[in-house]
Amino acid sequence: MTFAEYCTVLSTELAAWKATHDNRDAQLKSLEIQVSEHIDNLTQQLDKTRVANKKLLGQKQALQAKLAELKDKQRRLAARHSQILERLEILEKSLEGRRASLPEPLARQLLPPLAGQNEHNLHARVQRLQNSLELCATFAQKQPVVHHTILGGSDGTMRDTTIVYLGLDTAFAIQDQDAALGTPSVNGWNWSWNHNWTKDLQKASTIIAGLERPVLLTLPIPTTNGGQ
Numbered sequence: 001m002t003f004a005e006y007c008t009v010l011s012t013e014l015a016a017w018k019a020t021h022d023n024r025d026a027q028l029k030s031l032e033i034q035v036s037e038h039i040d041n042l043t044q045q046l047d048k049t050r051v052a053n054k055k056l057l058g059q060k061q062a063l064q065a066k067l068a069e070l071k072d073k074q075r076r077l078a079a080r081h082s083q084i085l086e087r088l089e090i091l092e093k094s095l096e097g098r099r100a101s102l103p104e105p106l107a108r109q110l111l112p113p114l115a116g117q118n119e120h121n122l123h124a125r126v127q128r129l130q131n132s133l134e135l136c137a138t139f140a141q142k143q144p145v146v147h148h149t150i151l152g153g154s155d156g157t158m159r160d161t162t163i164v165y166l167g168l169d170t171a172f173a174i175q176d177q178d179a180a181l182g183t184p185s186v187n188g189w190n191w192s193w194n195h196n197w198t199k200d201l202q203k204a205s206t207i208i209a210g211l212e213r214p215v216l217l218t219l220p221i222p223t224t225n226g227g228q
Helices: 003-097 104-109 119-139 195-208
Strands: 145-152 158-166 170-174 179-185 188-193
Touching: 003 119, 104 119, 104 145, 104 158, 158 195, 170 188, 170 195, 179 195
Parallel strands: none
Antiparallel strands: 145 158, 158 170, 170 179, 179 188
């Protein structure tokens, strides 16, 4: 091979190598661009994920705080419920313990307390107690209430009797020949009989019934020291 031929072959191989090198360089640059773009996309996705995670963490913390607040309210409501139930039971027992000392027509109107201490009938129990207390408050306004019954007189004989209640703590029992002043006690009503009151109390009864015109009467009224 002559020198000229060698140079020609070498030139051809160099041109081929350069073409191959340029092609690979272009491929490398293209690949570099693709990798860079892919890295940018991954970075953006990672940033979005971090933001989303931060947001979710904030929501989680807010929900945890809300849950703690609700649990605290639940504990306070449970404590309040227990207090109401305890107070309700005290009032129910107190009212029921006074039933014998209430005027008979009032005691008949009062329904007994609902049984049970569960929360399902708490509202009904409160409503029943409230109704009972309202009836007592209305009766306590000392508007005369006339009641007809059978009562043992001063001699112990059971007779038809008209009772006029004035509020919760005063009553007059009126029979044909006798009359009494009644005051409540734990076990019922105590009657102090005095036939001298009969005429005035009978007249008071007819006035209350609207059968006679009102007139001024002197009636026995109990005092705070037990007198009249």
